[in-house]
Amino acid sequence: MTTSGLYLHGVVDLGGDSPTADPADASRPKLPTPPPKATTTTLIHDTFEPSAVGSVVPAAWYTRPEDPTGRMSIVAGPTARALRVSSARTNVRACRDFSDVPATTLSVDILVKLSRAALEDATILSVRGSGGESASIRVTSKSVFAWFNGSTKIRTTAPFRAGAWYRVRATIDQTRKTYSVRIDTGGGRLVARASGLRWRARAVPSVKSVCVETAPAPPSQTIDIAEVRVTQIVTP
Numbered sequence: 001m002t003t004s005g006l007y008l009h010g011v012v013d014l015g016g017d018s019p020t021a022d023p024a025d026a027s028r029p030k031l032p033t034p035p036p037k038a039t040t041t042t043l044i045h046d047t048f049e050p051s052a053v054g055s056v057v058p059a060a061w062y063t064r065p066e067d068p069t070g071r072m073s074i075v076a077g078p079t080a081r082a083l084r085v086s087s088a089r090t091n092v093r094a095c096r097d098f099s100d101v102p103a104t105t106l107s108v109d110i111l112v113k114l115s116r117a118a119l120e121d122a123t124i125l126s127v128r129g130s131g132g133e134s135a136s137i138r139v140t141s142k143s144v145f146a147w148f149n150g151s152t153k154i155r156t157t158a159p160f161r162a163g164a165w166y167r168v169r170a171t172i173d174q175t176r177k178t179y180s181v182r183i184d185t186g187g188g189r190l191v192a193r194a195s196g197l198r199w200r201a202r203a204v205p206s207v208k209s210v211c212v213e214t215a216p217a218p219p220s221q222t223i224d225i226a227e228v229r230v231t232q233i234v235t236p
Contacts, residue, residue: 043098043106043230044210048074048081057083060096067092075224082113082224087214094223095128095211098230102206106172108135110210111186111227116162117143118215124223125168126211127179132201135170135179145191147181150198158183158192165226166191171233174206 044060051058051074061083063071068088075084085094112124121138128134138146139160146155165186172179180195210228214221 040234041232043101043232044096044228045230046083046096046228047226048083051081051083053081061094063095064093077224077226080226082226085212085214085223085225087118087221091214091216093123093126093211093213094225095209096228097209100129100206100208101174101232103175105174105233106207107169107229107231107233108172108210109167109169109227109229109231110212110225111165111167112212113163113165113224113226114139114160115222115224116219117141117160118219118221119217120215121146122215122221122223123211123213124166125170126213127170127172127207128209128211129204129207131204134177134199134201134204134207135172135181135197136200137168137170137181137183145183147194147197148200149194150200150202154194154197156192172207177202177204 046058046060053074053076055070055073057072057074061072071086071088071092072094073084075082085092108125108127110125114122114124117139119141121140123136123138126133126136136147140146140155143160144156145158145160146153148154167184167186167188169182170179177199179197179199180193181197182193183191185191210230212223212225214223
């Protein structure tokens with residue numbers, strides 16, 4: 001152009017009219033659909049069907065260095081395979097790590113079976129981070145379920161049935177450092193629930209492990225895990 005000092009080269013007409021700028025025009029190009037205001041992201045979802053029955057367990061699961069070796073195995077159940085944690089002369093803790101996503105809300109869900117009660121608590125779900133435990137659901141020596149509200153142990157009147165499957169869920173609010181719990185039977189019937197519980201250790205900055213732990217006292221126990229799911233709940 002003689003007036004602008006620019007020129008146009010290689011113009012190809014693709015046909016059609018130019019997009020209208022009128023918002024009321026039905027032919028106006030649409031913007032991409034925004035994501036939902038509340039979405040979820042699965043951090044882990046473990047089942048044990050792909051694993052062979054025996055002593056070889058998925059590498060993501062581990063026990064503490066001080067625990068005796070060989071206390072985890074894959075067993076066949078009536079409907080599904082499970083990861084079994086067997087007690088020794090002391091308590092055995094088995095854990096699975098997940099992504100560390102601070103300041104979010106997490107749903108931690110486990111399908112679990114405890115062989116029997118012992119003289120001290122067994123932990124059928126523990127959610128942990130650096131420095132300790134934020135939430136846990138336990139079976140006491142009196143064969144009832146229990147959890148903590150801060151440093152205060154809450155013993156429920158909900159009876160535990162040895163050898164039964166339970167669906168246990170903890171919803172962890174990492175901003176407020178509170179959690180809720182829900183326990184259902186394997187068939188989905190509500191057993192116990194609570195909300196607004198304070199983390200057991202407020203010094204924990206965020207959570208990144210899900211664990212179970214046999215009792216540190218006799219008689220011997222097994223804890224079977226058929227499924228574990230950790231979901232990040234994204235809120236508006």
